[in-house]
Amino acid sequence: xxxxxxxxxxxxxxxxxxxxxxxxxxxxxxxxxxxxxxxxxxxxxxxxxxxxxxxxxxxxxxxxxxxxxxxxxxxxxxxxxxxxxxxxxxxxxxxxxxxxxxxxxxxxxxxxxxxxxxxxxxxxxxxxxxxxxxxxxxxxxxxxxxxxxxxxxxxxxxxxxxxxxxxxxxxxxxxxxxxxxxxxxxxxxxxxxxxxxxxxxxxxxxxx
Ligand code: HEM
Numbered sequence: 701x702x703x704x705x706x707x708x709x710x711x712x713x714x715x716x717x718x719x720x721x722x723x724x725x726x727x728x729x730x731x732x733x734x735x736x737x738x739x740x741x742x743x744x745x746x747x748x749x750x751x752x753x754x755x756x757x758x759x760x761x762x763x764x765x766x767x768x769x770x771x772x773x774x775x776x777x778x779x780x781x782x783x784x785x786x787x788x789x790x791x792x793x794x795x796x797x798x799x800x801x802x803x804x805x806x807x808x809x810x811x812x813x814x815x816x817x818x819x820x821x822x823x824x825x826x827x828x829x830x831x832x833x834x835x836x837x838x839x840x841x842x843x844x845x846x847x848x849x850x851x852x853x854x855x856x857x858x859x860x861x862x863x864x865x866x867x868x869x870x871x872x873x874x875x876x877x878x879x880x881x882x883x884x885x886x887x888x889x890x891x892x893x894x895x896x897x898x899x900x901x902x903x904x905x906x907x908x
Contacts, residue, residue: 770872771871774874774876777877783878783881784879788883791833796822796828796832797823802815805833806882807836807863810870810881811879811880812870813877814831816875816876817876834850836866837851837855837863837894839863840860841897843897846897851894853893
């Protein structure tokens with residue numbers, strides 16, 4: 701029968717010391733190590749979620765962003781730029797007739813770069829009359845000859861909402877972006893209101 705050898709007092713204390721040293725060496729990892737492994741798990745979880753989000757979007761909608769195109773897919777949203785201030789004369793230079801310059805248009809004071817829409821706004825485009833100026837009024841009256849002005853006096857609530865709608869159209873576009881403001885000389889409140897326009901182009905029907 702195997703008998704366990706009785707350890708001498710010195711041997712026992714040596715053994716205990718050894719154990720203590722071993723315990724020290726193999727002691728559970730420090731708090732910083734365990735928190736870094738948590739961080740690793742969270743980061744890899746996030747990376748996988750992002751890959752799955754965009755991958756599934758591409759497989760289902762053939763677009764990386766679930767079919768969304770707008771301000772948040774516009775690279776300019778993420779590039780901080782200083783806003784420019786234009787006079788009406790300065791803005792006119794960017795009306796799309798010079799192919800070497802960007803195309804700018806304004807609506808209710810806000811100036812947008814619409815160079816990406818040159819097909820509409822350059823010389824010969826169907827909406828060239830909007831380029832290089834603030835023709836906010838014409839957007840809602842459809843009078844593309846007589847109402848190329850920023851003067852919104854006399855418009856109905858619904859028409860003012862229409863102006864706001866077009867402003868948002870440019871501000872939230874997936875390729876256009878705001879570049880600054882145009883400074884208009886103040887409108888004399890006693891000057892006559894723009895003539896009512898009855899032969900304007902009707903508003904574009906909604907897509908839906
Ligand atoms: C007050 C009336 C209207 C205004 C102010 C207006 C304005 C505009 C503008 C600014 C664009 C260019 C959009 C861009 O930059 O991408 C555009 C595009 C277009 N417009 Fe008009 N429009 C009007 C009426 C109409 C009408 C009556 C029709 C047709 C019956 C029409 C048909 C189109 C089409 C087909 C496009 C291009 C496709 C699109 O982006 O929807 N528009 N319009």
